[in-house]
Amino acid sequence: MAGKSEPIPTDTVAVHPQARSIRLVLGLAMLAALFIAPQFLYPIFLMKLLAFALFASAFNLLLGYTGLLSFGHAAFFGGAAYFTAHAVKEWGWSPEAGILLGVLGAAALGLVMGAIAIRRQGIYFAMITLALSQMFFFFCLQAPFTHGEDGIQSVPRGHLFGLVDLNDTMNMYYFVLGVFLIGLLVIWRFVNSPFGMILKSIRENEQRAISLGYSVSRYKLGAFVMSAALAGLAGGLKALIFQFATLTDVAWQMSGEVILMTLLGGIGTLLGPIVGAGLVVSLQNYLATSDFPVTIITGLVFMVCVLLFRRGLVGEFFASGLGRKLGFRADK
Amino acid sequence: MTMIFGVPLQALMGQLLVGLINGSFYALLSLGLAIIFGLLRVINFAHGAQYMLGAFAALLLLTVGGVNYWFALILAPLIVGLFAAVIERTMLSRLYKLDPLYGLLFTFGLALAIEGTFRYFYGASGKPYAPPPQLTGAVNLGFMFLPVYRGWVVIASLAVCIASWVLIEKTKLGAYLRAATENPVLVQAFGVNVPLLLTLTYALGAGLAAFAGVLAAPVYQVSPLMGSNLIIIVFAVVVVGGMGSILGAIVTGYLLGVVEGLTKVFYPEASNIVIFVIMAIVLILRPAGLFGKEA
Numbered sequence: 339m340a341g342k343s344e345p346i347p348t349d350t351v352a353v354h355p356q357a358r359s360i361r362l363v364l365g366l367a368m369l370a371a372l373f374i375a376p377q378f379l380y381p382i383f384l385m386k387l388l389a390f391a392l393f394a395s396a397f398n399l400l401l402g403y404t405g406l407l408s409f410g411h412a413a414f415f416g417g418a419a420y421f422t423a424h425a426v427k428e429w430g431w432s433p434e435a436g437i438l439l440g441v442l443g444a445a446a447l448g449l450v451m452g453a454i455a456i457r458r459q460g461i462y463f464a465m466i467t468l469a470l471s472q473m474f475f476f477f478c479l480q481a482p483f484t485h486g487e488d489g490i491q492s493v494p495r496g497h498l499f500g501l502v503d504l505n506d507t508m509n510m511y512y513f514v515l516g517v518f519l520i521g522l523l524v525i526w527r528f529v530n531s532p533f534g535m536i537l538k539s540i541r542e543n544e545q546r547a548i549s550l551g552y553s554v555s556r557y558k559l560g561a562f563v564m565s566a567a568l569a570g571l572a573g574g575l576k577a578l579i580f581q582f583a584t585l586t587d588v589a590w591q592m593s594g595e596v597i598l599m600t601l602l603g604g605i606g607t608l609l610g611p612i613v614g615a616g617l618v619v620s621l622q623n624y625l626a627t628s629d630f631p632v633t634i635i636t637g638l639v640f641m642v643c644v645l646l647f648r649r650g651l652v653g654e655f656f657a658s659g660l661g662r663k664l665g666f667r668a669d670k
Numbered sequence: 671m672t673m674i675f676g677v678p679l680q681a682l683m684g685q686l687l688v689g690l691i692n693g694s695f696y697a698l699l700s701l702g703l704a705i706i707f708g709l710l711r712v713i714n715f716a717h718g719a720q721y722m723l724g725a726f727a728a729l730l731l732l733t734v735g736g737v738n739y740w741f742a743l744i745l746a747p748l749i750v751g752l753f754a755a756v757i758e759r760t761m762l763s764r765l766y767k768l769d770p771l772y773g774l775l776f777t778f779g780l781a782l783a784i785e786g787t788f789r790y791f792y793g794a795s796g797k798p799y800a801p802p803p804q805l806t807g808a809v810n811l812g813f814m815f816l817p818v819y820r821g822w823v824v825i826a827s828l829a830v831c832i833a834s835w836v837l838i839e840k841t842k843l844g845a846y847l848r849a850a851t852e853n854p855v856l857v858q859a860f861g862v863n864v865p866l867l868l869t870l871t872y873a874l875g876a877g878l879a880a881f882a883g884v885l886a887a888p889v890y891q892v893s894p895l896m897g898s899n900l901i902i903i904v905f906a907v908v909v910v911g912g913m914g915s916i917l918g919a920i921v922t923g924y925l926l927g928v929v930e931g932l933t934k935v936f937y938p939e940a941s942n943i944v945i946f947v948i949m950a951i952v953l954i955l956r957p958a959g960l961f962g963k964e965a
Binding site: 407454455457458460461462464465466468469470472473476477480590594597601630631632633634635636637638639640641643644645648 | 765771772775781942947949
């Protein structure tokens with residue numbers, strides 16, 4: 339995605355002497371806010387927000403750090419929601435096993451879809467992932483285990499490790515928060531690993547990465563599977579939070595939503611997709627009661643983002659004077 | 671009753687016709703996509719929305735203005751083309767220097783906004799649009815009854831496809847277009863107004879989509895979401911055909927429409943995924959697409 343996008347401002351700004359500790363304090367404050375948030379906000383809303391934030395972060399792993407725009411991530415999110423819901427409800431699996439199945443299922447899907455899609459680049463890649471996920475949508479529409487239009491209803495949340503009762507909303511919230519933080523840690527570790535560095539080099543200049551001897555398609559496929567698995571983690575969580583899995587989760591609109599979250603928040607920043615998911619989910623919540631269709635707003639926000647601030651909210655902040663003074667850096 | 675491969679001939683012919691009609695729309699839409707992509711390097715995600723706009727323009731022209739089908743067939747593409755030209759001038763043209771993915775994202779947002787707006791005002795349900803009186807009824811072909819309107823759809827779309835191909839391959843304007851695809855800077859240096867050419871191309875592509883929409887209005891119902899599911903299939907068609915060639919887009923469109931129709935006869939469960947399966951197979955065997963040039 340980078341390469342031809344805006345140049346990074348090169349004028350230097352003196353980094354604030356305590357930039358490191360300020361950032362640490364900010365991070366801890368956010369963490370603390372997440373811990374006490376359910377005292378003030380509706381927990382289901384918060385859990386939805388966390389699940390989508392994880393989904394968008396997983397998507398960003400691919401778009402932001404590898405430069406691949408997938409238009410088919412709904413297949414992994416919604417597919418995993420189905421797998422988890424089915425395992426927990428029909429087979430009586432424990433929630434952690436159900437989510438694990440969702441993650442593995444999404445990873446397997448990602449392996450197949452990725453292997454086909456990485457045969458083309460750029461814009462074709464986007465169209466191919468979209469077409470393949472639509473194929474999966476039709477599969478879900480017809481397969482008996484998804485119960486077609488009805489979806490899988492009243493999925494039991496069960497007991498975590500047979501001990502913690504997840505039907506208790508607070509227990510469930512902290513479980514979701516825990517999974518979210520683990521997912522984020524995995525992404526952070528992955529992005530900053532040698533593997534992640536090679537991905538960035540592919541994003542910046544694929545030809546050069548090839549000439550340096552890297553098997554580019556293998557790395558791309560690795561990133562794709564990783565992103566699919568994490569999107570599956572979010573999807574499995576979603577199935578337990580709302581206790582259902584439906585066709586909405588695998589529809590192409592869902593793929594569009596996750597792109598919007600990432601774009602709005604900031605492509606290629608760790609924080610961006612989380613902020614974007616928060617805004618989009620809040621907007622949906624706010625408009626849910628009115629009869630004004632969300633898609634009009636979604637569409638307009640898309641257009642404005644692409645035309646006016648392609649770095650996204652977090653990216654713009656990082657690139658601003660204050661952001662750079664605090665030592666932030668949009669990863670582009 | 672005559673049987674072919676254990677299927678009644680009439681059912682086979684009926685589905686072949688349905689396939690040919692779907693193929694007509696695939697061909698018209700992928701042709702427009704290919705023309706726009708060729709010059710602008712933008713994948714026009716709003717193509718489905720523009721197809722829907724064409725159908726709605728015909729419907730509104732009839733119900734509000736009392737304009738009949740034949741005039742709508744000309745007016746609707748002009749209206750949608752004009753609308754597209756405004757969008758291109760004011761917004762889309764700012765994105766050419768960026769990564770092509772931004773064009774895709776922008777037109778995706780545009781499609782959502784347009785479809786959302788129509789859904790808000792006209793609801794999600796389909797509205798009927800009667801075929802013109804000249805094209806009602808059916809002819810008996812001996813082995814089956816052919817509804818006249820459906821025959822017209824196939825002929826009209828074929829004619830427009832061929833006309834577009836001639837326009838691009840055989841006329842002076844087409845030569846400019848093709849030259850600008852190869853090297854826009856050089857063509858501009860020769861005194862051709864390339865920005866205007868880009869606007870015209872986008873308007874032409876959108877107009878083709880709107881034309882397909884008017885053709886489709888009496889066959890399917892006019893609904894705000896009629897384009898969004900179609901566009902994904904058309905993307906697959908474009909991937910199969912490869913966007914390098916105009917003729918390739920047309921041929922692939924008809925071909926896949928017919929294949930889809932035949933699948934409905936022999937294995938109905940797979941009929942709505944068969945095009946995606948073919949796409950996957952083509953990608954594995956020949957990643958550049960059937961008519962694509964680059965490796």
